[in-house]
Amino acid sequence: MKRIAVQGIVGSFHEDAAQRYFAEDIEVVECKSFTSVCKLVDTDQVDYAVLAIENSIAGSLLKNYQLIRDYHLRIIGEIYLHIQMNLMAVPGVKPEDITDIYSHPVALQQCVEYLEEYFPKAELHEGMDTASSARFISEERPTNAAAIGNLRSAELYQLNILDKGIETNKKNYTRFLILAKHGNHSKDANKASLCFEVGHFYGALAGVLNVFTEKEINLAKIQSVPVVGRPNEYTIHVDVEWENMENYEKAIHQVLKSVSSLAILGEYKRGDISVHDQ
Structure with a gap:
């Protein structure tokens, strides 16, 4: 296992x-x-x-x-x-009974419009995470409190769902x-995560990114991360996607000529954003 x-x-x-x-x-x-x-x-x-x-x-x-x-x-x-948020409580608790609501601070913030409309007087308690809040409610079994979390935590900790999809942003x-620890080459890989550094001169980063364009490689994400201890220097993280593996390999070979360092963090199959909706 x-x-x-x-x-x-x-x-x-x-x-x-x-x-x-x-x-x-x-x-x-x-x-x-x-x-x-x-x-x-x-x-x-x-x-x-x-x-x-x-x-x-x-x-x-x-x-x-x-x-x-x-x-x-x-x-x-x-x-x-x-990420769907749900209001849950022990069996028998009704919405009108609730005076306290527990969850992770980010989860509470994501549901702020719902809470302000339906539970404006409830006291909000910030915890480590949504699952811990659900477990707390399950173990302590308060008759005046609820937790906010996912459907799996409600199932695992045997809580009733009082309301589904209470988050403000539904997408x-x-x-x-x-x-x-070690990568495994996947034959159906069509996405890679890379990080590199370039010099501080005009067009250095653009030159690298243009390589992907020329080789018909889609730049799915670009993120700069500060280099610890080196002010005004950044590691550039990019996610690239491709239809033709040969184009990707040629792009990597060409990029190597334009960067001071390059690390391939992984080559893997692209995830489908629509498959795991709740």
């Missing part, structure tokens, strides 16, 4: 992403931090890790880019998860990367 490290506890969005990606019996290893997740992979205590890298509302998790590089991990896949997705 594969051992998968995730940030958070069983029922979290990370654990949900792991279950959906591997689609088989797995052993989930709970971690309190993203750093702990990467350490477990690096020290061979787990087979893989699931790591959030960006959210369509909150943006990129810059620290996680740094962790992937620091621990020399390989990206072997990705999955997009639709909220989080992209999770699947990490391993």
